[in-house]
Amino acid sequence: MSKYPVALEPRRVAIGHGLQWISGGWRLFKRSPLAWIGLTVTLILIWLVLFSIPKLGPLLFNLFFPVFFAGLMLGCRALEQGKKLEIGYLFAGFRENASALVTVGGIYLVGMLIVMAVAFGSSEGLPKLPAKPTPEDLAAAQTALKRMTGPLLSAMALYIPLMMLTWFAPLLIVMRRMNALPALKASFAACMQNLGAFTLYGVVVVALWILATLPVMAGLVIVLPVIFGSIYASYVDIFEQASPA
Numbered sequence: 510m511s512k513y514p515v516a517l518e519p520r521r522v523a524i525g526h527g528l529q530w531i532s533g534g535w536r537l538f539k540r541s542p543l544a545w546i547g548l549t550v551t552l553i554l555i556w557l558v559l560f561s562i563p564k565l566g567p568l569l570f571n572l573f574f575p576v577f578f579a580g581l582m583l584g585c586r587a588l589e590q591g592k593k594l595e596i597g598y599l600f601a602g603f604r605e606n607a608s609a610l611v612t613v614g615g616i617y618l619v620g621m622l623i624v625m626a627v628a629f630g631s632s633e634g635l636p637k638l639p640a641k642p643t644p645e646d647l648a649a650a651q652t653a654l655k656r657m658t659g660p661l662l663s664a665m666a667l668y669i670p671l672m673m674l675t676w677f678a679p680l681l682i683v684m685r686r687m688n689a690l691p692a693l694k695a696s697f698a699a700c701m702q703n704l705g706a707f708t709l710y711g712v713v714v715v716a717l718w719i720l721a722t723l724p725v726m727a728g729l730v731i732v733l734p735v736i737f738g739s740i741y742a743s744y745v746d747i748f749e750q751a752s753p754a
Contacts, residue, residue, distance in 0.1 A: 519699035527710030533742030
C-alpha cells in the first residue's frame, strides 16, 4: 500500500530529466524576466540587510527562507497558469501555512549549525597568507588544508541528506497543504528515488553558478530565477506528472 495519497506519490524519472528541469526553469524565467529580476534583487537585499545584523541576522534569514521560497514557488504556479508574476509573491508564503514553513526553516537551521560544527568545529581554518608568502607560509596552509579535508567531507555527507529533506518540503506545504514532518519525509523519499537525475542537475547548476559569479556576480539575477524555476519544474515532474504505470 502506498505511503502517500495517490496525488503525492513521488515518481522515479530518468537521469535526463535533470536537464529538463533546468530548461523548465529557463522557460518560466522567459515568461516574465523583469519581474523575476525584481524578485531576485529584492530577495538579495533582504539577505544583505539581515546578514548585516550580527549573529541574529543570518539565523533569521535561514529560518524564514522557506517562507520566501514558498512564495516564489507560488509565483511559478501563477506563471504556469498564465497569471502575472508580481513582487508580492515573494511574501505570499506568510499567508500559506507559514508556521509549517518556519518549522522547515528551523530544522534546516539546526542542521546547518551541525554541518558547520562538523566542518570547522575542530579546525582553526586556513591561515591568512601575506601578500608575498614564504615557502613556510605555503607549507603551513597546505598542512591546514589537509587537516580540514576529513571534517569537510564529513560535513558534506551530512549536508546532502539535509538538502534532500528540505528540497520539496516548502512546495508540498503550500501546494498540498502538508504539515512540516510529512513534507520533509516525502521530500527525502522523492530525492532518494531520483539520485541520478539530481546528480546531473547538481552538476549543471554548479556550472551555471560559477559562470554567473564571474562578471562581478551580475549573472546571479538571471541564474537564481532559473534555479528557482527549475526547482518548481522538478516538483511538478516528480509529484504532479502521471506515473507511466
